[in-house]
Amino acid sequence: MLQHDRLFIGGDWVAPAGTAMIDVVSPHTEEIIGRVPDGTPADMDAAVAAARQAFDNGPWPRMSMAERAETVGKLAGLYAARQAEMAEIITLEMGSPITFSQLAQAPQPLGMLQYYSELGKTFAVEDERPGMFGPVTVRREPVGVVAAVVPWNVPQFVIMTKLAPALIAGCTVVVKPAPETPLDSYLLAEMIKEAGIPDGVVNIVAAGREAGEHLVSHPGVDKVAFTGSTAAGRRIAGICGEQLKRCSLELGGKSAAIILDDCDLGAAMGFLSIASLMNNGQACVAQTRILASSSRYDEVLQAIADMVSAQPVGDPSEPTTGIGPMVAKRQQERVEGYIKLGIEEGAKPVVGGLDRPYDRGWYVAPTVFAGVTNDMRIAREEIFGPVLSVIEYDDEADAVRIANDSDYGLSGTVWTSDTDHGMDIARQVRTGTYGVNMMNTMEPSSPFGGYKASGIGRELGPEGLSSYLEYKSIARLG
Template identity: 90%
Template sequence: MLQHDRLFIGGDWVAPAGTATIDVVSPHTEEVVGRVPDGTPADMDRAVAAARQAFDDGPWPRMTMADRAEVVGRLAALYAARQAELAELITLEMGSPITFSQMAQAPQPLGMLQYFSELGKTFAVEDERPGVFGPVVVRREPVGVVAAIVPWNVPQFVIMTKLAPALIAGCTVVVKPAPETPLDSYLLAEMIKEAGVPDGVVNIVAAGREAGEHLVAHPGVDKVAFTGSTAAGRRIGAICGERLKRCSLELGGKSAAIILDDCDLSAAMGFLSIASLMNNGQACVAQTRILASSSRYDEVVQAVSDMVAGQRVGDPADPSTGIGPLVARRQQERVEGYIRAGIDEGAKPVVGGLDRPRDRGWYVAPTVFAGVSNDMRIAREEIFGPVLSVIPYTDEEDAVRIANDSDYGLSGSVWTADTEHGMDIARRVRTGTYGVNMMNTMDPSTPFGGYKASGIGRELGPEGLAAYLEYKSIARLG
C-alpha cells in the first residue's frame, strides 16, 4: 500500500494540521491501496500563504516568460521519463483501463507541458498599438494566485490544463486533487521539486469539499480554475461572483454523435467506441447520445449494440480490458439508478442492463438503450458511465435540433462519407469542441471548453494561456 503522511506546501513536505486521512480504494478489488492526509482549511491557509508569498515577493512572476518556459521544459522532460509509472498509478486509483491510461491519462498532460513550454518562448508579453494621443503599450501580467480544483476521472490531464498555462503566465498555484485520486499528485510534486520550480510556486493539498470551498473563498486566491460537475460549478461560480474573483469552469456534457445516412457504420464504430466509452464512460466529452435517422435506426442500434457487447469488462490493469470499474460505489449506484430510470421511462436496454458483470468491484454492465426520446432523463442528464442512448431523427434539420436541445454544449461529432458536408453540420451544432468522423481529441494548441451549462472560459491553446493573464494598457506622451 502506498502511504504518504505529508503535504507539499512551500516547496517542502510538511506535516498536516489535522490527523484525518483519505483512504484510496481500488475500484477493482475494493481494497485500500493508498492513504494520504486529508487536508483541512488550516492546510489550505498555509498553502495559499506560501503561494501568496511566492507571487508577491518571489522570483517566479518577475522572470521572463522564456525563462519560465525553460523550467517548464525541464518538468516536461522529467514527466516524460515517468509516464508509465503515472499511467499505472491512475489505473490503480480510479480504474481507468491501462490502455487508456497509457494512451491518454499520462501522454496528454505531457503534451500540454511541452506545448506551453514552446508557446512561452515566443509569446508576446507586450505589444505597442497606435492610440488617439500617442502609442499605447498593452502588457500581459499574471493574474496571481490560482486555486486549481480537479476531479478524479482524468486527474493529471485536468491538473495540467490549469498548471501548465498558469506556470508559463507567472502565476503561483494551489492544487486540490480529488480525494479519490490523490496518489498521482505526489508523483507530480516530486517532479516539480526536481525541476527546480521555486518554493511556493506549486502547492498540493488533497482534500474534500469543506476544505475545497474554503480554498475557493480564500481572500488570498485571485483566480479559481475548476473542472467538475455543473452543480459544483454553479456553487463555485456564485462564490467567485460574490467576491468578483476570476474563475474558469469546465463542467459537464451530454454530447451527441450524429450518424448520417451515408455513414459507413463498420468503419465508424471503432472510433465511436472510444468517443462514447473512453475511461469507462467517465468522460465529460463522451458521445452518449447516438442520433440515427429513422430509415437506418434499427441498423445503427445493431451496430452500436455489437460494438458495446464486444467490449471486454474486467481488471483495468489487464491490457485486454475495454471497460473497467467505476470509480466508487456511489458512482456505481448512481449509474445503475439511471439505467433503472431509462427502463421506467420506456426505453429498451438492448445490451447490458442492471445485472452486474462481476461480483466484486464497482462494475456496471455497459448498456445501450433503444427507443429513447430526447426528453428522457437518460438523454438529458449526464450519467458519467458506460450507458448509451440511440435516438431517432427524421431528417438532418431534426438531427441538429436534437443535438442542440440540451442544457449542455461541450462536445459532439458527425459521421458521414462527405467530410465537407460534415463540416457544415459541425458549424451548426452549439458546442465548444466537435469532430467530423472522429472525436475532437483536445489538442493542446486549440481551445477546449463548452457552451451553456458546460462551463465558462476556455483551456488549452493561446486562449488557455490568456485565461491566466491580466491585460494592462499603458499610455504615454512623448
Template identity: 80%
Template sequence: MRQHDTLFIGGEWVAPAGTGTIDVISPQTEEVVGRVPDGTPEDMERAVAAAREAFDHGPWPRMTFAERAAAIGRLAAIYEARQGEMAALITEEMGSPITFSNLAQAPQPLGMLKFYAEYGATFEQEEQRPGLFGPVTVRREPVGVVAAVVPWNVPQFVSMSKIAPALLAGCTIVLKPAPETPLDAYLLAEMVLEAGLPAGVLNIVPAGREAGEHLVSHAGVDKVAFTGSTAAGRRIAAICGEQLKRVSLELGGKSAAIVLDDADLPSSMGMLALASLMNNGQACVAQTRILASRNRYDEVVEAVANMVTSQPVGDPADPGTGIGPLVAKRQQERVEGYIKAGMDEGAKVVVGGLDRPYDRGWYVAPTVFAGVTNDMRIAREEIFGPVLAVIPYEDEADAVRIANDSDYGLAGTVWTADTEHGMDVARQVRTGTYGVNCYMLEANTPFGGYKASGIGRELGPEGLSGYLEYKTIARLG
C-alpha cells in the first residue's frame, strides 16, 4: 500500500495540521491501495501562505519567461522518464484502463509541459504599440496565487492544464487533488522537487469539500481554476464573483456525435468507441448522444451496440481491457440509477442494463439505449459512465438542432465520408471543441466550453492568457 504521512507545502514535506486520513480504494478490488492526510482549512492556510510568500518575495515571478520555460522543460524531461509509472498509478487509483492511461492520462500532461516550455522560450513579456501621443507598452504580468481544484477522472490532465500555463505565467499554485485520486499528485511533487522549482511555487494539499471551499474563498488567492461538476462550478463562481476574483471553470458536457448518412460505419466505430467510451465513460467530453438519421437508424444502433460489446470489460491493469470499473461505489449507483431512469422513460436497452458484469469491483454493464428522445434524462443529464443514447433525426438541420439542444457545449463530433462537409457541420454546433471523424485534444489549442460547460479556455496560448494580467503603460518624451 502507498502511504503518505505529509503534505507538500513550501517545497517541503510537512506534517498535516489534523489527524484525518483519506483512504484510496481500488475500484477493481475494493481494497485500500493508498492513504494520505486529509487536509484541513489550517493546512490550506499554510499552503496559501507559502504560495503567497513565493509570489510576493520569491524569484519565480521575477524570472523571464524564457527562464521559467527552461525550468518547465526540466520538469518535462523528468515527467517523460516517469510517465509509465504515472500511467500505472492513475489506473490503480481510479480504474482507467491501462491502454487509455498510456494513451492519454500521462502523455497528455507531458505534452502540455513540452508545449509551454517551447512556447515560453520566445514569449515576450512586453509589446510596444504606437499611441496617439507617444509609444505605449503593453506588459503581461502573472495574475498571482492560483487555487487549482481538480476532479478524479483525468487527474493529471486537468492538473497540468492549470499548472503548466500558470507556471509559465509566473504564478504560484495551491493544488487540491480530489480525495479519490491524490496519489498521482504526490508523484508530481517528487518531480517538482527533482526539477528544482523554487519553494512554494507548487503546493499540494489533498482534501475534501470543506477545506476546498476554504481554499477557494481565501483572500490570499488571486485566481481559482476549477474542473468538475456544473453544480460545484456555480458555487465557486458565486464565491469568486462576490470577491471579484479571477476564475476559470471547465465543467460538464453532454456531447453529440452526428452520424451522417454517408458515414462508413465499420471504419468509424473504432474511433467512435474512443470518443464515446474513453476512461470508462468518465469523461466530460464523451460523445454519449449518438445522433442517427431515420434512414439508417437501425443500422447505426446495431453498429453502436456491436462496438460496445466488442470492448472487453475487466481488470483495468490488463492491456486487453476496454472498459474498467467506475471510480467509486456511489458512481456505480449513480450510473445504474440513470440506466433505470432510461428504462422507466421508455427507452429500449439494446445491450447492457442493470446486471453487473462482476460481483466485485464497481463495474456497470456498458449500455446502449435506442428509442431515445432528446427530452429524456439520459439525453439531457451527464451520466459519467459507459451509457450511450442513440437518438433519431429527420435531416441534417434537425441533427444540428438536437446537438445544440443541450444545456452544455463542451465537445462534439460528426461522422461523414465528406470531411469538407463535416467542417460545415462543425461550424454550426455550439461547442468549444469538435472533431470530424475523430475526437482529439491538442496541447497547443484552446479547450473549454460554451453555456453550462464552463467559463474560459485552457491549453494553447489562450490557456496562458488566463493566468496573465495585462498592463498598459503610456509615456511622453
C-alpha cells in the first residue's frame, strides 16, 4: 500500500490540520491500495499562505524567465527518469490501461515541461511599440498565486497544463488533486523538491469539494485554473466573477467524428479506436458521436461494432488490455444509467449493454448504439465512459450541422481520403481542437480549449503561457 501522512506545503512535508484520510481504491480489485490525508480548509489556508509568501517575497517571481526555464528543465529531467513509475501509479489508482499510461499519462506531462522550459528561454517579457506621444513598453508579469484544481481522469496531464506555464510565468501554485487520484501528485512533489524549485512555489493538497471551494474562494488566490465538469465550472466561474478573479476553465465535451463517404474504414478504425475509447472512454475529448452518411450507415455501424468488440476488457495493468474499469462505483453506475437511458430512448445497443463484464471491479460493457438521433440525451450529454452513438446524416452540410448542434465545442475529427477536403470540414466545425484522419493529441505547442460550454480560455502553447501573465503598458516621453 502507498501510504502518506503529510501534505506538501511550503517546500516541506507537514502534518495536516485534520485527521481524516482519503482511501484510494483500486477500480480493478475494489481494494484499498493507498491512503493520504484529506485536506481541510485550514490546510488550504496554509498552502495559500505559503504560495503568497513565495510570490510576494520569494525569489521565484524575481528571477528572469530564462532562469526559471532552466529550473523547469531540471524538473523535466527528473520527470523523464521516473516516467515508468508515474505511469504505473496512475494505472493503479484510476484504472487507465497501462499502455495508455505509458504512451500518454506520463509522457505528455513530460512533453509540456520540456516545451515550456524551451519557450521560456526565448519568450519576450517586454517589447516596445510606437505610441501617439512616445514609445510604449509592453511588459508581461506573473498573475500571482494560482489555484490549480484538477480531475482524476488524466491527473498529471491536467496538472502540467497549468503548472508548467505557471512556473515559467513566475507564478506560485496550490495544486488540488482529485481525491480519487492523489498518489501521483506525491511523486511529483518529490521531483519538485529535488529540482530545487524554491519553497512555497508549489504546494499540493489533495482534498474533496468543500476544501476545494474554500481554495477557489480564497482571497489570497489571484487566478483559478480548473479542469472538470461543466457544472463545477459554472460554479467556479460564478465565484471568480464575484471576486473579479482571473480564471481559465477546461470543461466537458461531446465530440463528433464525421465519417465521409470516401473514408477507408479499415485504415480509420485503428485511429478512431483511440480517439473514441481512450482512457476507458473517460476523456473530455473522446469522439463519442460517430456521424455516418445514410448511404454507408450500416457499413460504418458494423465497422464501429467490430472495432469496439475487438477491445480486450480487463485488468488495466495487463499490456493487452484495451479498456479497463471506470474510476469509481459511482462512475460505473452513471455510465450504466446512460446505457439504460439510451435503450429507453429507443436506441439499440448492437455491442455491449447492461451486462457487466466482471463481477468484481467497476467495469461496464463497452457499448455501441445504433439508431441514435442527435436530440437524444445519450447524444447530447457527456457520459464519460465507453459508450458510442452512431448517428445518420444526409449530406456533408447535415453532418456539419449535427456536429455543431451541441452545447459543447471541445474536439472533433473528420475521416476522409481527401485531406484538403477534410481541412474544409474542419474549418466549419466550431470546436477548439480538431483532427483530420487523426486525433488531435493536444500538442504542447498548440492551444487547447473549447467553445461554448466546453470552457473559457486556452491552455498549452504560447497562449497557455499568456493566461498566467498580466500585461502592463508603460508609456514615456523621450
